[in-house]
Structures are given as C-alpha cells and as structure tokens.
Amino acid sequence: MPDVKVSNLNKIFGDNVVLDNVDFTIKDGEFFTLLGPSGCGKSTTLNCIAGLEQPSSGAISVGDTTFVDTDKKLFVPPEGRNLGMVFQSYALWPHKTIADNLAMPLQIRKVDKTEQRRLIDEALDKVGLLHLRERYPHQMSGGQQQRVALARALVYSPSVLLLDEPLSNLDAKLREQARAWLKRLQEDLGITTVYVTHDQDEALALSDRIAVMSNGYMIQVGTPTEIYETPATAEVAAFVGRCNFLEATVTDVTSTGAALKLEANGQQMTVDTPEKVTVGDHVTVAVRPEKLAVLPADDTAMPGTNVISAEVLTTSYLGSRFEYDLKVGDHVVQVVNDRGGLAGAVNLTVDPDACLIFPQADVLSEDAQALLTVAP
Amino acid sequence: MPDVKVSNLNKIFGDNVVLDNVDFTIKDGEFFTLLGPSGCGKSTTLNCIAGLEQPSSGAISVGDTTFVDTDKKLFVPPEGRNLGMVFQSYALWPHKTIADNLAMPLQIRKVDKTEQRRLIDEALDKVGLLHLRERYPHQMSGGQQQRVALARALVYSPSVLLLDEPLSNLDAKLREQARAWLKRLQEDLGITTVYVTHDQDEALALSDRIAVMSNGYMIQVGTPTEIYETPATAEVAAFVGRCNFLEATVTDVTSTGAALKLEANGQQMTVDTPEKVTVGDHVTVAVRPEKLAVLPADDTAMPGTNVISAEVLTTSYLGSRFEYDLKVGDHVVQVVNDRGGLAGAVNLTVDPDACLIFPQADVLSEDAQALLTVAP
Amino acid sequence: MLLFWAVIIFLAVLVLAPVVPTLYQSLLDRPLYEAGGTLSLDNYVKLFTEAGFGQVALNTVLFAVMTTVLTLVIAVPMAVVVVRTKIPGGRFFAAAMQWPFFISSLILGFGWIAMYGPAGFVSVKVQQVLGFVPWNLYSIPGMALTEAVALAPIAYTFCAGALRQSDASLESAAQVCGAGPLRILFQVILPMLRPPIVYSSILVISMSIETLSVPLLYGQPVNIQVFSTFLFRNGLQSINPDYGVLGAASTIILAVTVGLVFIQAKLLKDAQRFVSVRGKATRPRRLDLGWLKWVSVAAISIYVVMGALVPIVGLIFRSFTFIFTPLQSPLQSLTMANYQRIFNYAAYIQSIKNSLIVAGLGAVLVSLVALLAVMVARRSTFRYRRVAEYLALAPQAMPGIIVGIGLFWAFAYAPFGLGSFIQGTLWALIIGFGLRALPSGFGSLAPSVMQIGQELDNAARVSGADWIKAFTMILAKLITPAFLGALVLTFVTMLKEYSPAVFLGSADTNIIGTTMLELWVQGNTGSVAALATIQIAITAAFVGLAGLLLKGHNRDA
C-alpha cells in the first residue's frame, strides 16, 4: 500500500478560502484522521483526494501516481483513482440489493461473474453480513448499512480508503462499538485510511495520527497523545478533550515556569511550562477537568500544588464518576472526580505541571462563554 | 410549586400500545427525567402531560387541578394548563423577533404592556440574552435559540416545565456546558421539571430522579445512583452506562452469591449477588468497563478477585484514559483503564461484588452483538 | 461541458424565439411581413393614447387582483384545514381539491355559464325561489370567481406542500403557551405560509393576465375587455389588425410578468425567516377544530361540488341532449348525435388524435428537456447552471397568445427555411405548448432531484463510474417516479392548452381546444360538451394510469 502525499493544497470557493496551503503525508497502512469543527474544510480535503472537488492549486499523489497537480494541469477524475470511499449517509443505492451494490464497481472493472461472486461474498463476510446479500438497503438497520457501505468500498481492493464521518449516523451506544470494530478491521487489512470526523473521542480512539484543522488551516499534526497532552494552541486544547480556561497575568518568571495571578478571583498560582513568558503578559491557563482535584475547604492540600478557593455550584453523577461545576470568581470551572458528595466552599488543587499556558486567546464560542459565566 | 401525579396512563395508537399503565409522581421542585431508547414512549408521556395528546385511559393532575381523567371524561386542552414547554427543535416562531416570541404567551394572558416588557426582559436576562431581544431566530446560533425557547417557556411563570430533548440539537461540546447551565438554572428557580432524553449521560447528570422506559413500560424509577449501581434489569444496565455482558451457567450456589462457568471460554468466576439462582441456571453477567482491571498475564492478581484470561485486540487512547478491547473466547470485552501500553495475552480481574447477574437475556441489538463477536 | 452548453443554448433559443419577434414587431411601424419598416416607439405611444388601452389595463388589473385574492381565500384556508386539522374524509378532500386543475378553464367556463349564467339552470331555479338572481356572472367578479376556482388547486398544492413539511411543534408550542386554534392560525400558521402564498400569487396573477377563455366567454357580451381579449380581438378579429400595437401590448405584458417574477424573488429574499422545515422530521400533529370542522367540511364540499362537480355534470348532461335550456326538460331531447357528429367527421377525430399526440409526445419531450435542465441547474458544477434554471422557468411569464404569435413569426423567419418544416405541423404545437409546460415540468422535477443526495452519484463516481454511467446506472432509476409525476403534469397541461394553437395551428393540426372553439362558433354546443367530456375522460384515464404505474413502481423499488 502506497503513501498519500498532499502538497500545498488550496481551495477557494468564490472569495472564500476553504483550504489554505494544506500539506501532509500519510504513511503506508496508517490510520490518519482529519479532525476539526464543522466547516473547517475536512470534507473538502477528503473530496480533493477522492477527485470529487478540484483543488484551486496544489498536488496530490498516491504512491507513484499523481492524481492532481495544478502546475502540470493534471487531473484524474474520481473514476480513475481506484479509491474506496464511505460517506456519512452511506450512499447505498436504494434500488439495488446489497449484492448488486457491491457488484457495480466490479462490473465497471469488467470482473467476470464467478470472480465477482467470490469477491462480493468475501467482502460481505469480512463485515459479517454474508447472510443478508439479497436484501435491499431499506431493509437493514443503520449499523448494517454502514457496514455494507464499507464492504462496497473494499470489494474492489482500492489503494486507499476514505471515510467521511462514517459513524455519525449511528446512535451513541452503537457508535462506540462500531468504532472499536472499525479499528480492528483496519488493523487486520492494513489499508491506508483517511478518516474525517468532528468527534474528538473518535479521533483519539481510532487514529495513528491526527491532523487538527481549523478554518482551512492545519493547526497540528501528531499522534493522539501528542495532540491531547501537548496541544499546540489553546484552540486545539479546547477542541480535543474538555478543558477549563482561566485568564491570568504573569507576575513572576521562574526557572521552570511562571507565577500567575488569576483574573477570575485574584488568587496566585504557579505553572510549569517551557513556554517563554514575561512579567505582565496576559495569558490563558488551560487545565483538563480530570487534572483538577476538589478537597473540602478544611482539608490540606499536598505541598507544591496550587490551591484555589471555589464554591460548588452543581454536582452531576456520571455513573462511573462525578462532575462538579465550581464557581471561581465569575467563572465556572468543571472538574471530574471519583468522589461525590462535596458541597459549599471547597479547595481546588492542581499540579503546576498539569497546566498549560497559551497567549491570551478567545477559544470558546460566545455561546459556551455565556454558559460558563455566573454572577460572581 | 405543585406535585405532578400521573396515574395508570395508557395510550394506544391503532393497535399499537405506546404507553402501558404508566404511573409516577413527581415531587414539588424535582428534576424528573424520562429516559429510554427512541420510540419507547417518552414524548408521548410528556405530550399527555402537556395536553398535546389525549391518553386512551388514565389520569394526570398537577397539585389540586386534574388535567385529564378519562374516567370522569375530563380533558383540559393544552392552552388551559399553564405549563411551559421546550421542544427539541425549539419551535421558535421564525417570523417573530425574540421579544415578540416571548410576548405572545403574555398577550394571551392579557398582561399589560409595561409589565410585559419587564417580564420579557427579566426572562431574557435569566438566560443571558437580553441584548439580542430584537433579533429574529434565524439570526441566532443554536445554543442561543435553545435558551430563547427556555425563556419563552418560563416568561409566564408556568407551574411545571416540560422539556423534550432540548439539548439534542446542540453540538457535543456545547451540550455539556448547556447541561450544567440548565441544571444550575433549574436549581435556582426550583421549578418542577419533567425532562425527556435518550442520552443516559444527560439523565444521570441532571436528574433528581430518573424513570427508565422501554416499549411503553416504566422499568425502573429511581435516583441516578440507584439506576446506575443497581439496575433492575439487564436492559437498564445496558441502556444506562456502558456494560459488558457475558453468558454463564451457575455451577454452585454460595451464601453470598454463586459460582459460574463462562460460556465464552469455560473459565470459572464467583459473583456476589442477592439474586436467587439455582445450579444449572443460564445467566447473564453484567460488568461495567471501569470495574474491570487489566494486568499483564504474568502479574498476580489480588486474592479474592476473579481472574479471566484474555487477549488485547485494540487499545484506544481516550485522552484521560485508555480503552481496551479484549478477546475472551469469541467475545469482545471492553475495559476502561488508566494504564496504557498493554498488549498480547493479559489477565482480566474483577471483584465478585462488582458483577451483577440477571436471568439470561438478549439485551444488545443484533448490530451491537455482531460488532462484539470475533473468531475465537 | 459540451452537453451543458448545448442544454443552455437550446433553452435560450426556445425561450427567446417567441420573445424576439414580439419585441421587434413592437418597434416596427408595419406588420413584420411587409418590407421596409422603420423602427420607432410610435406603437407604444399609440397604444397608450388611442387604442383604449387604459380601460383594458384597468380591467386587467382588477381581474388579476380579484382572481388572486379569491384564489388565496379559497386555497389557503382549505390547505390549512385539510393538511393541519382533523376533518372527516381528509384524504378524499386532499384529492378532490385538485380536480378543477384537470379541467381546462374553457370547459369550466362553459359549465359555469350553463349553470350560473343569466339563464343557467341554477340561476333560473334561484330566480324562481327568490324572484331575482343575487349574482351576475358576466362581470369582473364573476370572471374572477370562475378563474379562481380553476386556479385554486395550484395555490392549494403549494400551500399544502409547505404545510405538510413544516414543523408541527411550532403549533404545539403556541398551544402550550395558551393559544387557541384561531390565534394559532393567524399568528403562527399564516405568517409562515408567506413563501407559498407569494409564489402562487405571482403564478396566479400571470395566469389570469393571459387566460383567454373565461374573459372571452363572460366579458365579451358586456364589453369587459381584459388584456387577453384585447389581443384576441385586435389580433384575430379586428377589421384592420394593427400588429405594431399588438406587439407593443404584448411587450408590456411580458415586462409586467417578468417584473412580477423579480418581485417574487425580492419578497422572499430573507427567506430564512420563513424556514419552518428543520433537519429532524417531526410527526405531524393535527389540530382539532371542534365544531368548526363541520363548517370547513361544508365549505370544501361547496367548492368541490359547486365549483367543479356541478358544472362537469351539467356538461356531461349537455353532451347527451340536443338543446339544453331551463325552458324545456333536457330529457325530452336525449341524443347521441353530439358524439356522432364528432365521430362522423375525420377532421374532428383527427383533432382528438392530434391532442393525444401533442400531449403525449410533448409530455415526454418536455419532461426530458426539463430533466436535462434540472440536471444542469442542480446537479452540475457548471458555471452558468443558474441560467438554465431561469430559462426553464421564464415561460411562466409568457402569455399563451404571445408564445403563439411570437413563435409564428419566429418560424416564418427561421434561418434556412427551417420554420417552413415546422410551421403548421404538429411540431409547431408541440414546441408552443411544450414551452408553456416547461416550467411545470421543471418545477415538479427539481425538488425530487434535489432530494436525491449528491453522495449517491459521488459514491458511483468514486467506485469507478463516469458522469454518464453514474446517471444511467444510479440516478435514472431513482428519478423514475418523479419523472412519471412530471409526465402526468405536463400531459394534463398540454392537453388543456390551446391558446398558442390559435396562431400555430393549421388544417392538419386541429386539436381538441381549437375544434371546440370551431364547434362553438358554429353553435354546436352539444358537440362542444361532448368533446369536453371526452377530454375529461382522457385526462382521468391518463392520471389513473399514471397512478397505477407509479404504484407499481413503488412496489418494486
């Protein structure tokens, strides 16, 4: 299986720049995910690879074959690329049986009848639906349809598999199971896969590498751990996993990091960070909810951790854990804890090295900000 | 604020029994949630309370007022019930501004102009949207529209607030924040609230009490902890939170529980349970993913815990934790652990009192079952 | 790409063919066929100063406005009642509301005169009871009412479609807030119907401007002239027809109708405010009107019975009698002679055959052209795809008579003598009628094509099919039901059509509509009724057949 190389891809609709110099390489057999909020250009990138969109400029090649190169005025139409693609809505042809759905790409490739049958059965077996080969799509559940769509994309042994939010039409419970199943299948087949999603859990769980996109830019490309633990920007931190953001001012710079004054309530905290800051900088401190701990106000915290006084607004039971909404000044901070039953004034503790700092940025939507503000 | 009493509610469409003797009481100021899979009759129940549906039989009263009583042939139409309701689609009138949307219920109640203005501003302020009072719904984001819908339902001080999946149209990130906000608001107002959702996380996080419904029945009514920790049936266990199900046969009955033989791989395990079982019974063992621990095959487990040999299929990184898909016989078992990096043969350990047993039942959909089966 | 260009050029030629000669004639000081004309604006000056056009314009405006208002008054409440409330026999009424659409307004007009005219059966009965007749059919309101009954199904269909899709929870929300049914109707439902109301109003206005039959039948004896009868009289019957003035008048009307289409676009610009259809479908909930529902049922029944059923029954009765007058029992003169006359003359039989050919072949061709236009407009990445849409919808703004006159001249001046091959043949009628049916075809296909997700063709492309294969292997099959629907609609439209034929027809190309006019002029009213009955029977048979086909198709899909 070949590498996929996307270079300097640009796409402009009218005067709307939808892709801005997107550039990445996907290694042979890799599960590569494009992650980003709605409208950031994920589908457009994928469609450029599939040939369903023509890039305004840039080049895409798979192995030694160049699919598109605007400099050389080269463009291979989708039907010439031998890719497999699964769409969000599955796009099964409703008037054909499952077997006929799978047969169509083979007919186009002039595979002979008996071979067709063999390939179709093999592909359906792979997705566990051999017994339903004569059904029509509308006679199947959503999960089954999704697997048929995958079988159709695999039946003609495409060189690369493209998936555009293939799980988003499944209900929440099934989605988790389908996710794990998809991961097993891809590992078995070893096919190079490009996956589009706006669901960060999906991206983290499935991918070998993730490209986080925003507004047509690629902000960060890395393994799931890199993306989650060391997000390149506050935006990535906000988008991948849950995160609390607190505004602060740098009051002192130490060898390992900085001392900060929180704007929400004026308290001090120290942060370990490789980031260069200078005194007086306004910064945003980002902390994941599970990195925060809540103690009753009278308990003493471990030395060396930051302690911030807060007040419990609400407690939510999540089954396995508890989620607290705490009030820090006029700000709501979310904490996930194993321990329930806290109320009233509490102390919030956090290790200095569990905090990330970023130049001050508005990373939350206006809506989210409104929901996270309370009367102080 | 009054109690809501629903007694022996039945609803039959044609010969389809949609509600089957539903019976519950909601206490004053309580946040009561109807939880269940799609089509189980949640909306129908809520619509009966609102008066948008007429029950086939049964009675509903709020405080001392009877809204409907089929025995007495009493039916108060929705406009006579003074309830507040928020719909999944928000149902804001697209041709009216936000202020006009809120004004309509007040006009109907013949509130005078200046008082109207005061009430509208107060309600909009409560949801933080006072500055947008002259906008049209289509000029607002989904989250804002959802808050306007809530303001409209609250502006005339209804006796009970009815919410039909009000958060399901928001994107995943915003939904979490809106959920916490809604909880704070309801606690502040102390208004009796009936909430409909099919999202178990939402139900657990928000509710004082939850009623789990299935096929028109009410299977269990209880606090979130009761529902999560001691589900009444395997179905509830499957629907609320994630759960592994393993088939087993009872080989011995002990004072605290039973000894079982797993059908997946023939291994033995013991389970503490108050459930009465007899030797030879076929049962379903239910274990939550977070109650299972994974150890490298050569580590020794704590005495008294069950040890089941398994094999790692895939590891998924979830940011804060890791999820493993393990193969136990021909079965896939999901485990959530803090520890990553395990592979190959492992031991799965579980405390006897972390397992629940139920009479053998098919609780997973065909789809889910297919996804959780592998070649042994 | 070549195909896209071909489609657009084809549409442009088709649409502009009748328009260009009309514009040219309006600036010419003599008929097009006379050599050596000079260009000037004199015709317009003459039109406004001399020809009594002021009164005609006023009448036309009155007629159009009244028709539109009456149409809406009939159609909108009925759509609300039928779609949104619980009434007994709702399904039946939903179908019955469409009936008047299947009858041409010429036939409806005859039927109405026979029933409600000054000496109509109903009028005479009322006269006997009351001593006077409280209405006057031969007036602008009378014309408008008949036309409104004929056009109401269009507005009904538009509004019902919108109501069917709209989110029922908008009404539920009002109800829970405390609003009663009437308040919901006026404050929630009606304001949101603005797009279908505006859209159908524009359509009704342009149709009532160009309709010829009812104004001719009712308005002529009492000298109420509207635009179409003005064109008819000055174009066909005048002592000395002035083609320049005719051209000028046509141009003005063309401008007015095109203007209306622009206004429509403007009125609905901020269309977001009326979007009531959201992603997740909600289950429709019907309001209970209480006692009001019986009033509604009565009103709808009156519309269906008095508006369509009684005139049709009268017409069928008429077709079996020699003379039909309240002065004598029709049973005295029962006869088959009216039908015999039609089947005795080859020319009349030929006209029925011609109608079937024109409507049948035409429906297929128009639907195909419409499909091509839809595919280019909605399914291609072609730069000028919007142009295809506008061109396909433009004939909506062209009165039938203008299409007739314009094409007549266009054929006469077509290059390479192409026109003479077409002129006077059935092809001329197919082109003329087809042009007028194109917007309906386009309108009925476009939504269905848009409903078919783009990803279905994308999936085919990615799995190796080119544009053509993707269409033939995937889309063609999926579009079939919609295509059948368009066939029915265009067939019915073209079978009813006759006004362009007044100019485009010849001895060999009589169609039912022109034969009816001829028989009427001869005074063979019985045979007119017989022919009308035959036309209704054909329509019913065709609609029924298509319904069966559609059902069969749905079953195996």
Add this chain to the structure above:
Amino acid sequence: ACGSADGPEPGATNVVKTGEAPAYYPADYADVIAASKAEGGELTIYSNTDQENWDPIFRDFKKKYPWVTKISANNLDSDEVFQKVLSEQATSGSPADVLVSNAAQAWADFAERPDTLLEYTSPEVQKLPKVATLMPNVYAMSTDPMSIVYNASLMKDKPTGLKSLADIVSKDPNTYKGKITTRDVNGAFGFTVSHAFTEARPDSWTSLEKILPLGKAETSSGTQLEKITAGEYLAGFFVSAAPAYPKVEQSGGLLGITFLDDGTVVLPRGIGIAAKAPHTATAKLFTDFVLSEEGQRAVAEGGLTSYREGIEATDGRHTYQELVKKVGEDNVINVEYTKVPEDEVKAFTTRWDGLLGR
C-alpha cells in the same frame, strides 16, 4: 350535414359525373385536367369555413376527380387567412392553393396587393348571375343570408324584420333590456354585415336607435344561438342563418327564425386562387367545381346557401332563390367587396357602439 343526422344520406341525390367537365367548358380544359393529374392529387385551402360545410364539397370533388386524394382546409379566422398567406409569401413561400373567406374588407385589401392572386376567369362565370363575380379573380362560393332568431316560447310577438323588432321591444323595454343580441361591429364580420345594412337602409338607424340600447354584442353566432335557446337572450338579429337553421329545426319549436322583411343582408363567401399556388391546376378545377351545379348542390348540402339557379331547397338545403322568394328581390342586400375607408369605419363603429352604450 347540419340537421341531416337522421335523414337519408343526401349526398346520394347529388349525381356527380366523374372525370367529366361540363360541355360548355372551353376545349383546352382537358389540359387543365391533365395538369392536375400531374400535381399529385393534393390541395391546400386556407379558409374560414368549417369542416362540416366543407365535407360534402370535398366528398363530391374527390368523386369527380378521383386522383385528388388529400384536401386539407384550414379553419382560420376571416382575416388570418390573408395575414398568414402574406407572411408566408413574404418569407418562405406559401403552401396555400385556394383562399376562401367572407371577410369583404380583407379580400379587398388583399387583392390590391401585387402578386397575391392568380388571374383566372372561371368558365362557369357565363352561367352565373352577375353577383357571382365579387372582384376580378374572386368568385362567390355561397351567399349566406343574415337572419333574426328568437326564442319562440318566451316572445309572444314574432318579429319579421328590424322595424318589427324595434316596435316589439319599444312596447316593453323592461322585458327586453339586455335581451337582444347582435354581432360585435369591432370584428370584421359584424362590421361588414351591419355596415352594409345601414348603407343600404340609411333610415333603419331609427329602428336601431330603439333596439341597440337594449342589446349586447357577441363575437360568434354559436354563442348567440346557445344563449337564445337558454333564454338569456330573447332575440338576435344579423345572426348568420347557416348555423341557425339546424338549431331551429332541432329545438322542437323553441326557436324561431325569420329573414328581415325590411332588408336581409347576404354575405358572399369569396373564393380565389393564390398567385404562387403549388397546385394551380387542381385549384382551378376546385374553383370551377364549387361554382358548377354539382358543386353548388354540395355547398347547399354542407349548410351554406347556394345561389346558382336550379338547386332545389330540399333535404335541409337552403338557396338564394328561396330567400328572394321570401323577402323579394328588392330586400336582398348583397355585400360588396370594397374597402371601406378608415375614418368611415371609425364613424360607423363609434355610432353603433354608442347606441349599445359601450
């Protein structure tokens, strides 16, 4: 065919001599017949005449010259016959062979133009009355009288002419208000007939002044007849007799018809051959046939009024002679094919419409 639905096949009585021209035709007529044979047996007629009128004429013509197999006749509006030919002649050439219309004005206008009509003198002219030649090269195919049709069950006094109608209505104007119909003089037909009448009987304006204020104008005789039958109108004057005859017959006494004893307008229907007719010889044969005795009998059979001597007014046929017998030679007003000047048209229509109150 009108009114003949239940009688014996009347065509049987019209004996047509197949392939033989009458003896009095010139000797070289055989050349014309031969030329026609070479033309392929087709003929195209632009007319404002209905299929039913044409039917027996075509039938007998085809019987006489059996190689003529395809005759197509347009039924256009009276003016449109000429507009269409002119348009076609100006561009691609016209397929029209023979033109038939009763629009006197339009004929006059058309004939004035160069190269529109073929110069042809029919050998039948010598056997026909002088009125048969309407203009050079244009002959009368039929002469159709105008009549008064009234609803006999609603009108006690039977009108016999315009003056008698005026007397009847002025006795009881309330009953007759809006109940008299006439043809719209803004149309060619209405103008020609009404104008010819007032030209010939200038004193009739006094009667018209009594009748017209009660009247309404219609654009077709069909509408007039239907509405008189229904009782919407009580009477109509200048109603074309051709369509009226069968209606009156079928009505079982409900309708009455009369010619005007103070002047019956007769509108001749002109026939001429187009200058560039593709089938000139067949067109000549057709014109001569229509004027011949055999042809005139077919004309009468089709429901139009024949004017050649020797045609019996039986089997529902109507003739000019029958009319003359009823109203007298002096009271027949033949419409002349001349062009009325623009201002005279205007003056007339204004006066007429003024009386109608429109």
